[in-house]
Amino acid sequence: MKEIFENVFFKEGRIYTKNLTPGISVYGEKLVVEDGIEYREWNPFRSKLGGAIKKGLSEMPLKRGSDVLYLGASTGTTVSHVSDIVEKGSVYGVEISQKMMQKLLELAELRENIIPILADARKPHEYEEIGKVDVIYQDVAQPDQDRILMINANMFLKKGGYAMLCIKSQSIDVTKKPKDVFEEVKRNLSSLFEVVQSINLEPYDKEHEFVLLRKVK
Numbered sequence: 001m002k003e004i005f006e007n008v009f010f011k012e013g014r015i016y017t018k019n020l021t022p023g024i025s026v027y028g029e030k031l032v033v034e035d036g037i038e039y040r041e042w043n044p045f046r047s048k049l050g051g052a053i054k055k056g057l058s059e060m061p062l063k064r065g066s067d068v069l070y071l072g073a074s075t076g077t078t079v080s081h082v083s084d085i086v087e088k089g090s091v092y093g094v095e096i097s098q099k100m101m102q103k104l105l106e107l108a109e110l111r112e113n114i115i116p117i118l119a120d121a122r123k124p125h126e127y128e129e130i131g132k133v134d135v136i137y138q139d140v141a142q143p144d145q146d147r148i149l150m151i152n153a154n155m156f157l158k159k160g161g162y163a164m165l166c167i168k169s170q171s172i173d174v175t176k177k178p179k180d181v182f183e184e185v186k187r188n189l190s191s192l193f194e195v196v197q198s199i200n201l202e203p204y205d206k207e208h209e210f211v212l213l214r215k216v217k
């Protein structure tokens with residue numbers, strides 16, 4: 001295994017995180033033991049962050065000890081890998097759907113660093129007690145996802161902190177070309193963020209762009 005980012009590993013075309021809860025697979029992913037350490041295979045077709053790494057993510061802001069606000073946590077597929085990476089950091093997983101939250105709660109029972117929050121990411125005051133974070137990860141697939149990121153970043157993201165944003169053009173405007181939608185979202189965020197990298201997620205996800213942003217104010 002070659003460590004390509006903190007706690008992210010690569011071997012023979014596949015990516016892995018070191019399993020924080022050995023023996024337990026979260027979404028059916030393979031568990032691999034090497035030199036006495038157990039790793040979880042990271043499926044880029046199931047996780048956009050996995051896809052972004054496979055497509056050449058240049059910088060990884062998630063590190064051991066990072067505190068992360070994750071908007072659109074769903075059942076915790078990607079959250080689980082983020083949890084592996086940050087170890088003693090915290091992953092605040094905000095999810096609006098009660099149904100998805102059920103699974104996330106089960107995952108959080110096994111992983112102490114996941115704090116599930118049943119809330120609407122449009123109402124950050126409902127979870128204001130979390131305080132400042134190093135990274136915001138957002139995958140909500142909503143038409144106003146730029147505004148959702150801005151209000152959360154203004155409230156929680158440290159200056160110089162990073163946002164990792166998954167943009168789904170179909171959720172924003174089906175009549176426009178995906179490229180134009182992606183550019184518009186980035187323009188709307190430019191008062192607060194600089195774009196570090198934009199990654200087209202094909203073939204892992206169609207009409208999705210993964211954007212790494214740095215908060216400049």
Ligand SMILES: C[S@@+](CC[C@H](N)C(=O)[O-])C[C@H]1O[C@@H](n2cnc3c(N)ncnc32)[C@H](O)[C@@H]1O
Nearest residue numbers: 072073074077078095096097120121122139140
């Ligand atoms: C594409 S899925 C996220 C998948 C997840 N990021 C992963 O990789 O495992 C989008 C999720 O965002 C949630 N969501 C949508 N709008 C939201 C909102 N306003 N606040 C919080 N969660 C929201 C949906 O319920 C859904 O679970």
